[in-house]
Amino acid sequence: MAPKVTKICCIGAGYVGGPTCAVIAVKCPHIKVTIVDLNADRIAAWNSPDFAVPIYEPGLVDVVRKARGRNLFFSTDVDGAIEEADLIFVSVNTPTKKSGVGAGSAADLNYVELATRRIANVANSSKIVVEKSTVPCRTAESMRTILEANSKPNCRFDILSNPEFLAEGTAINDLFSPDRVLIGSLQTPEGKAASDALVEVYANWVPTKQILTVGLWSSELSKLAANAMLAQRISSINALSAICEATGANIDEVSHAIGYDSRVGPKFLKASVGFGGSCFQKDILNLVYLSESLHLPEVAAYWRQVVEMNEYQKRRFSKRVVDTLFNTITGKKIAVLGFAFKADTGDTRESAAITLIKDFQSERALVNIYDPQVAHSQIWADLQEASPQASLDSIKKQVTICGSALEACKDAEAVVIATEWKEFLDIDWEEAYKHMNKPAFVFDGRLLVDADKLRKIGFKVTTIGRA
Numbered sequence: 531m532a533p534k535v536t537k538i539c540c541i542g543a544g545y546v547g548g549p550t551c552a553v554i555a556v557k558c559p560h561i562k563v564t565i566v567d568l569n570a571d572r573i574a575a576w577n578s579p580d581f582a583v584p585i586y587e588p589g590l591v592d593v594v595r596k597a598r599g600r601n602l603f604f605s606t607d608v609d610g611a612i613e614e615a616d617l618i619f620v621s622v623n624t625p626t627k628k629s630g631v632g633a634g635s636a637a638d639l640n641y642v643e644l645a646t647r648r649i650a651n652v653a654n655s656s657k658i659v660v661e662k663s664t665v666p667c668r669t670a671e672s673m674r675t676i677l678e679a680n681s682k683p684n685c686r687f688d689i690l691s692n693p694e695f696l697a698e699g700t701a702i703n704d705l706f707s708p709d710r711v712l713i714g715s716l717q718t719p720e721g722k723a724a725s726d727a728l729v730e731v732y733a734n735w736v737p738t739k740q741i742l743t744v745g746l747w748s749s750e751l752s753k754l755a756a757n758a759m760l761a762q763r764i765s766s767i768n769a770l771s772a773i774c775e776a777t778g779a780n781i782d783e784v785s786h787a788i789g790y791d792s793r794v795g796p797k798f799l800k801a802s803v804g805f806g807g808s809c810f811q812k813d814i815l816n817l818v819y820l821s822e823s824l825h826l827p828e829v830a831a832y833w834r835q836v837v838e839m840n841e842y843q844k845r846r847f848s849k850r851v852v853d854t855l856f857n858t859i860t861g862k863k864i865a866v867l868g869f870a871f872k873a874d875t876g877d878t879r880e881s882a883a884i885t886l887i888k889d890f891q892s893e894r895a896l897v898n899i900y901d902p903q904v905a906h907s908q909i910w911a912d913l914q915e916a917s918p919q920a921s922l923d924s925i926k927k928q929v930t931i932c933g934s935a936l937e938a939c940k941d942a943e944a945v946v947i948a949t950e951w952k953e954f955l956d957i958d959w960e961e962a963y964k965h966m967n968k969p970a971f972v973f974d975g976r977l978l979v980d981a982d983k984l985r986k987i988g989f990k991v992t993t994i995g996r997a
């Protein structure tokens with residue numbers, strides 16, 4: 531029989547742990563959910579009296595408001611929450627390794643291992659441990675070995691894989707109405723009983739036909755594969771955008787025509803300045819590393835090309851800006867609109883804007899940045915990380931963060947749209963044009979603005995995927 535889940539602990543109060551477990555708390559008022567993190571500032575923000583939660587995500591505050599203090603708690607008491615829980619989500623970060631074996635492609639599993647060891651050391655009763663983080667195939671086996679080697683007598687641990695598919699910016703809707711929930715378990719009676727217990731939690735709001743139960747390794751691999759295939763679509767359409775620019779075909783028309791085939795479908799075919807975010811590149815590189823470790827070099831090369839095409843797309847875009855501005859942007863002011871990796875998030879991890887700005891800096895341009903959500907401190911931290919050899923003072927001589935799009939455009943030679951924020955559609959472009967140096971250029975990296983309308987004002991407009 532499936533054990534009954536009454537208390538959940540989530541280790542990691544980040545972009546995934548926070549929203550995912552807040553939604554579980556709202557949908558399962560009979561379950562006590564405690565989200566813990568070692569980062570005291572993050573927990574303080576989740577607990578702030580005015581609901582100034584640490585991540586920007588539409589609809590998230592309403593969810594937290596409904597359940598916080600009722601059956602949803604945020605705490606730094608990791609041990610206490612582990613001890614009382616019957617099910618524990620491990621939702622910690624799994625970034626790409628920066629040094630050592632597999633540097634640059636393998637996942638850094640240090641945080642997962644530390645969380646697993648903590649569970650083993652603290653637990654005095656049996657637990658279901660759920661991998662929520664995105665991990666390489668067969669990580670559950672390492673977790674089981676660690677747990678079993680360190681557990682107290684009479685404690686058994688069942689490990690499940692339950693990868694998360696939410697996308698930032700639409701996380702709450704994705705969690706309320708997921709396309710599917712994936713649960714992987716060992717195909718033993720105990721493994722299946724643990725899986726049933728988690729199915730019962732999700733069944734409080736997700737139709738059971740959308741809850742897929744599979745083997746552990748399939749579940750772990752499906753998460754990497756899903757991201758790789760989504761990113762592959764973007765790299766494919768971006769590769770085609772280069773052909774469009776050289777031939778006079780229009781990438782929007784091409785995507786529309788391709789996506790009309792029901793076998794292909796219309797989503798994720800929007801050409802852009804390149805995909806960003808904390809997941810796509812990391813998870814594909816993880817798949818590349820896995821393929822190499824399995825002595826499958828052709829498979830590894832196939833997936834690596836998706837990331838290489840993305841790098842090419844970003845480089846190509848920066849070069850087009852320089853080429854169009856008469857082969858030099860030295861001393862010229864460029865307004866970069868958008869710094870987040872996509873609209874409706876304040877997350878900047880792997881944002882294409884960072885690469886573009888670094889390229890503009892190395893051409894000795896002056897850069898004005900405006901983003902409606904990203905904290906200024908985050909922008910400075912990202913630019914500093916992108917150019918570790920430069921001091922923050924020297925970066926600040928070249929870069930200014932502005933309070934509005936119009937302010938960023940003032941005295942600029944060119945506007946670069948790096949993120950598809952809706953508010954950029956409502957910019958008073960006549961006003962922007964008035965205060966820019968002439969000729970005034972717009973580079974639309976997101977196929978966002980009406981190029982013809984801007985041309986009528988006087989702008990010279992360059993759009994991804996158009997000649």
Ligand SMILES: NC(=O)c1ccc[n+]([C@@H]2O[C@H](COP(=O)([O-])OP(=O)(O)OC[C@H]3O[C@@H](n4cnc5c(N)ncnc54)[C@H](O)[C@@H]3O)[C@@H](O)[C@H]2O)c1
Pocket residue numbers: 541542543544545546547566567568569572608621622623624641644645662663664665694695696697698808809
């Ligand atoms: N961001 C997304 O949209 C998304 C979507 C699906 C899956 N994922 C995956 O989910 C995982 C988490 O991603 P994220 O974006 O939420 O990361 P994040 O960096 O926002 O959050 C992770 C949190 O875990 C905390 N942490 C690390 N080790 C800990 C420990 N031992 N004890 C307690 N807390 C600890 C960190 O302090 C941090 O706050 C990653 O594996 C990621 O690939 C992310």
Ligand SMILES: O=c1ccn([C@@H]2O[C@H](COP(=O)(O)OP(=O)(O)O[C@H]3O[C@H](CO)[C@@H](O)[C@H](O)[C@H]3O)[C@@H](O)[C@H]2O)c(=O)[nH]1
Pocket residue numbers: 664694695696697698699757760764797798799800801802803804805806807808809810871872873
């Ligand atoms: O047609 C498209 C769609 C997206 N993008 C870009 O691709 C990146 C990623 O976008 P998106 O997938 O919407 O956001 P993420 O939050 O990174 O979500 C992805 O990564 C998550 C973490 O693993 C998964 O859970 C999600 O299912 C998966 O969509 C962003 O830079 C987008 O601007 C495009 O350029 N063109």
